[in-house]
Amino acid sequence: DTGVSQNPRHKITKRGQNVTFRCDPISEHNRLYWYRQTLGQGPEFLTYFQNEAQLEKSRLLSDRFSAERPKGSFSTLEIQRTEQGDSAMYLCASSTGQASSYNEQFFGPGTRLTVL
């Protein structure tokens, strides 16, 4: 399967714990996005990478959230000191990222986080 993959698919954690999610984009894609989606809402932009550079980060993203893409390939999203309000589906997407244009984003299946 050459699509976007995400691990784990489901994560249940207790409030206050740290969690880390991984995203493996389509291999030739240099843009990678993280989104959060809750029931009845569209995906909410969190952050985006062009290769290994984190170019944008949502103002809504608290300092408990951090993302990395160290070698410009896979990415990790870490949430520290989780809160019940962090419960959501975390989606990763990748695109070819041609300069100065939008490219179709291909989404992974998501990681569903439940904070007890």
Add this chain to the structure above:
Amino acid sequence: RKEVEQDPGPFNVPEGATVAFNCTYSNSASQSFFWYRQDCRKEPKLLMSVYSSGNEDGRFTAQLNRASQYISLLIRDSKLSDSATYLCVVETSGGSYIPTFGRGTSLIVHP
């Protein structure tokens, strides 16, 4: 006011019906517009881009009205398989390209 607004529906239509959704956006500097489809418990997938001159792909037609700041999606001859949530996406450039998704419009096509 939200940046991108959609009527969440649901729109309940019989097979064969024509249905239209609108999506309004608040930032007049928005540059790119798209419709994505999301099936229940699945990830979003691109349905079509929306061009200034309007564009058609089979039974689907997308239109952009910059003056009134809305985009529309028309589905003709609805099929049961069209049942899904349709997400409007607006992209604004401020150096980088940040996509903003609407909350989606739910469509249910019944026999």
